[in-house]
Amino acid sequence: MKNLKDYIKEASDKGVAIGHFNISNIEALHGIYNAAKKLNVPVIIGVSEGEEEFIGIEEVAVLIKEIREKDNYPIFLNADHHYSFESVKKALEAGYNAAIIDAVKLPLEENIALTKKCVEYALELGKKEGRGILIEAELGFIGQSSKLLESIPDGVSVATMTKPEDAKYFVEQTGINLLAPSVGNVHGMVKGGNPRLDIERIKQIKEACNVPLVLHGGSGIADVDFTAAIKAGINIIHINTEIRVAYKEALQKFLSENPNEVAPYKFLKGGVDAIEAVVYNRLKLFNNL
Ligand code: 13P
Numbered sequence: 001m002k003n004l005k006d007y008i009k010e011a012s013d014k015g016v017a018i019g020h021f022n023i024s025n026i027e028a029l030h031g032i033y034n035a036a037k038k039l040n041v042p043v044i045i046g047v048s049e050g051e052e053e054f055i056g057i058e059e060v061a062v063l064i065k066e067i068r069e070k071d072n073y074p075i076f077l078n079a080d081h082h083y084s085f086e087s088v089k090k091a092l093e094a095g096y097n098a099a100i101i102d103a104v105k106l107p108l109e110e111n112i113a114l115t116k117k118c119v120e121y122a123l124e125l126g127k128k129e130g131r132g133i134l135i136e137a138e139l140g141f142i143g144q145s146s147k148l149l150e151s152i153p154d155g156v157s158v159a160t161m162t163k164p165e166d167a168k169y170f171v172e173q174t175g176i177n178l179l180a181p182s183v184g185n186v187h188g189m190v191k192g193g194n195p196r197l198d199i200e201r202i203k204q205i206k207e208a209c210n211v212p213l214v215l216h217g218g219s220g221i222a223d224v225d226f227t228a229a230i231k232a233g234i235n236i237i238h239i240n241t242e243i244r245v246a247y248k249e250a251l252q253k254f255l256s257e258n259p260n261e262v263a264p265y266k267f268l269k270g271g272v273d274a275i276e277a278v279v280y281n282r283l284k285l286f287n288n289l
Helices: 004-014 026-039 049-055 057-071 085-094 108-129 164-174 199-209 223-232 241-257 269-286
Strands: 018-022 043-047 075-082 098-101 134-139 178-181 213-215 234-239
Touching: 004 018, 004 234, 018 026, 018 075, 018 269, 026 043, 026 057, 026 241, 026 269, 043 049, 043 057, 049 057, 049 075, 057 075, 057 085, 075 085, 085 098, 085 108, 098 108, 108 134, 108 164, 134 164, 164 178, 164 199, 178 199, 199 213, 199 223, 223 234, 223 269, 234 241, 234 269, 241 269
Parallel strands: 018 043, 018 234, 043 075, 075 098, 098 134, 134 178, 178 213, 213 234
Antiparallel strands: none
16 A cells, blocks of 8 residues: 555645544544545544543554554554654654654754654664654644634744745755644634634745645634645645534533433444544545545
8 A cells, every 4th residue: 555655745746635633532533534434535643642642552553554454545643743752753663654743842953953863763663664654843833732722822923933944944954754834823723713824935835845744733724725725735734623622512512411321332422423524524625525
């Protein structure tokens, strides 16, 4: 089967983006996979350090690999926002297909050194195990939490957006496979609406560094902005908060209407369906279907 790098190239050639959705339990995986299968499109499952701790680092790796191989389906696993070399290493050794080393809070040269170390390790491990492993890094701050926000996260501003020349330097110095820039996107959903994306900046970053670009903080972004961002060079889009909200609201509704229900497969079912609906609509848009 083709690897994640091949699918990213294919998406780029077709002018579409691959959807990346976070999970912390198996119900969310069912909802996401059901939606992807209905549309027959590749999909990436993401787990942050916190999500991974809850679902189990080995367990999630085995699950995704098993589904990919048994169903011969392009479903891949990404270590989303891992903050240390050790946590990236652990995820890759468990069999993840990709990892994001998030060192944006470090001074630039320390960020570069840590990112480079992860890239070199991924190359070495990939060679040893005969598989392609991708390393992504973020440049420019976009906030940190997938949650409902009263306002734009502290520390995010036009000044913290990624500059094309910085992106070029960072990609050249680190050798990363994927870059996540700050282009008006924020993690989480802002009450009253998320900011608009800076499409021109995406174009300039793409031109400057010519690597696949990943748009984080997809929840709450307007459909027209997604379409324009993909056209400008975005290849992967991350969604988390929208899934969390849909899952929680479905559970809350079911349990308030059925307070005596104790069978998890009954009271969780609505949550799975709610996630599927969110992911289905996002994948349809991202894949131009
Ligand atoms: P949202 O929670 O804003 O969708 O962001 C998700 C994300 O970027 C995970 O890496």
